[in-house]
Amino acid sequence: MGVDSGKALSQNPCLHTTSLDSIHSIITFLESKGIHQKDLGRIFGMCPKILTSDIKTELNPVFNFLSYDLRVPDQHYRKVINKCPRLLISSVRDQLKPALFYLQRLGFRSLHALAYQDPVLLVSSVEKTLIPKLDFLVSIGFSRADAVGMVLRCPGLFTFSIENNFKPKFEYFAKEMEGSLEELKEFPQYFAFSLEKRIKPRNIAALEKRVKLPLPLMLKTTDEEFEELTRQGCG
Template sequence: MQDTLPFLPKNKPFPPLFPSHHKHNDFSSLSRPRKLHFPTFSSKTITTTTPLPPKPHPKIPEVPSISPPLPPLNSHSDFQEKMLYLDSIGLDFFSLLQHHPPIITASLHDLKSTVDFLASRNFSTLEQRRILSMCPQILTTKPTSLLTVFTFLLREARVNGSDLKKVINRRPRLLTCNVETQLRPTLYFLQNIGICEVKKHTSLLSCSVENKLIPRMEYFQKIGFCYRQTISMFRRFPQLFNYSVKENYEPKLNYFVVEMGRDLREIKEFPQYFSFSLENRIKPRHQCCVEKGVCFPLHLLLKTTEVEFHNRLEVCCDSSLPFKGSPLWCTNNCDI
């Protein structure tokens, strides 16, 4: 067999891997730290060098403003002119500004245009003062928008021309409502539930269908009335939409059921019950009936005047028991 390493002389061992001065044939000496020699410097050899100038900070680019600039305020003279003009028609400028701040940026020309438009519709100075004090937003409403509201009331709500001023005086907020998004949808809603003559209840046109009208109808369905009964109540007495659930419905219904012990069917027949004062009309008259041992139908209990109520109460208490054919039979026996 041939030698695998022909470059080595024959019959000679391999040379040692490490020199002979290593006593141990291992790697321990390689792992020992060696002594390193660093040159030493004296204080004379150290020279001072000039420091490098500091690096300049990178300049942050300016970001352009996104918000639109504020509208310039009117001059001092224009401010005085508006104040004097509104004072000339009996309006307190600062009171209007507190309730409707955009008046400060409105021009004097726009304010005069609105007042002149109301005057052209035969509103007296006293009526304008009352309307604008109740609803200062009218002052910043353009005459073209006001004209749209007047046209809607006359043509779609069927308000008589002779009653138009009365409608606006009763509910000035109508002039600030948008016809497309508020007045017309409310008109359609009232007509759909059977209120045909909306012109008699124009104050409801400024109400929100989603936020005011529907929640009040849902309240009566929650306490036990079906949808048809609820519609019948509001159709019979549309002013029911104007009353608050927390301040009107709940306390009066609680007194009606708990203290008076009456049936809810009477509410369905006489929803005007909610239009009477609980403290000044309902409670005093009910307590008088309890003391006398008399039970009147709900409409006779509340709808009559004070004189008629007490006269009827005396008749029922002082007279003998009526015959069954008498109209007072149902009154004394609470058979409603």
């Protein structure tokens, strides 16, 4: 199946004592849920713990969660699992349902979007990942309502590291770009762009041309479009 056995064993030592019959049962179960044979190498490679999971108490509840809580039709299980294999090693009671409840309370209304676009949010710890990201946005000056609005518009904010993403990018934005919180509120996608490869070079180029561009224009445009904007002095 293309699984790195050494890596799998190091991440899941229980595989040393797992029978081939047990592994075959898990493969058969996943295939019965619509997962293709060609998907399994990647899925097991990312989450080797699946190979020693209990079908009745661990794997089956995840598919019940997809069906009853996220309203995912049987024929679409494969799409969701391929998007986020970690769903299969997440406790429904301790992780998936609490995360779904928290996200819905924040204002995430679309089950379709959570299932097919942002399932990684469901495997993120509410206490250790989701809440701290909101708290950081509040700590730099946003109201809680504005912070919530930002993550609703750009759910990817919940996946970014505070230390490696938010802090350095906000520091650069505030000090070097002299930007306002209102700009980030309107364009939270700023944090999705590379600081070294996109934000800094574009900002420096704009400064050299003495052009002030709105964040979306500065960051979302192609190199050719950006060069044309700075040449024309549009801002």
